[in-house]
Amino acid sequence: MSDPYQILGISPDASDEQVKAAYRELARKYHPDNHTDNPLSDLAQQKMQEINEAYDAIIRQRRSGGARGGSRFSDIRRMISAGRIFDAEVLLDGMAASDRDAEWHFLKGSVLYRKGWLDDAHNEFSAACSMDPANAEYRAAFNRMNTARQNGSYYRGGGNQMGCSVCDICTGLLCCECLTRGCCRC
């Protein structure tokens, strides 16, 4: 298969949102429903399959945390997964402030987390999420960190020392109340 990005007509640097938008646009164009009883329906079907495959390939690639083909961060991602934390940090710090997008903050956060600089890592993950709230990868890292900060553990839920369990009880009661009220109205 040729370059999936080329098939969707986007650059490898495109955000996940842009990928999705490009896919939707093309899918609308080539959807078989638009070509029923049309001499071109076979061709449309073939095009549609191509687009589906390209979209799936990009999503798979991005979900596996693998480097995006040609992304400017692919080298840094490779370094981080190979444990070359300090090299990755030097490269990241060398980037101009204007180049620091959500992915930059996410990767900087990953480097800091591996170094054990847990507070700054938390701030970077937070920045990445607020710049690109739809990104599942950034969100997962940020949520994991928040779980640790709330519970003091990745294994035990519901705050062993913070009184978070009290909050949980409150939410539970609130939910209960809503439900029973709903029932009464019925």
Place this chain on the structure above:
Amino acid sequence: MLGYVRIGRPRLTEEQFRRYQGVYCSLCRVLGREYGLLARMTLSYDFTFLAMLRMALDPEVPGSSVMRCPYRPMKTFDCCAGSRHIRYAAAMSALLTRHKLRDQLADGGFWKRIAAKCLLLFSKRGYRKAKKQYPEAAEQIEHWIARQSALEAAQTASLDAAAEPTAAILAGMLSYESKAEQRPALERLGYCLGRWIYLTDAADDLEEDLKQGSYNPFILTRNIQKNDPDKINAVRKDCEQSLNACLAECETAYYLLDRHRFDDILKHILTEGMPAAQKYVLKWRVVSGE
């Protein structure tokens, strides 16, 4: 090292407590035997944890015999003072104590300074002895302590940067002579444990440092003025979350180690003793209504 890495005693069974006490009392004994009577006063929970963890990772069963404490002759304990891990912990204690005393001499109160001055004179011989046994460890500690002083002089506001020297010292201390496959987990555990100790101590000193205007990273990150309850409440939340993040990392790293003994006690310290110590420290009295 300041004794925050401790057990929460009521939750340990009699049998578990006796095993813990065995290591604690043995460490006290070795400190007295190798570094002099005064060194016994520097006995701390933190180094008991260090000794215990290293014994836990060693497949070799430590020999033990029932001994009596010279200061409380009615009490017996299971002595394992022959273990090389206890001697290691005692040496590390001797190395760090001297730096802690120097620190006290620099910014403690009048009486504390006098006490520190006296103890410093006595700790010199022990320090030299420990340094001779573990020259690399001593050098590393000196390097990081110097870095700590530089960071404090520069009034660093970053918690991560301020905590790094202690974290790095602990990472080196825990992973010393460890097996290659265990090293990354031990370094991580040590780093996050050291970070936790440093930040807990900073949180503990917050009131005192506010009064005296001394260096404290929490004061600088939030730019607290004296007795500003809103900011202190905010910093308490920061503290709690930063410390929790360290605890979670310590626990995760700990489960990756091959433990041969003391697993229940070490786990208890990490998941109950340390959170309890943290909770106690964060009860600052500056804020009313707590």
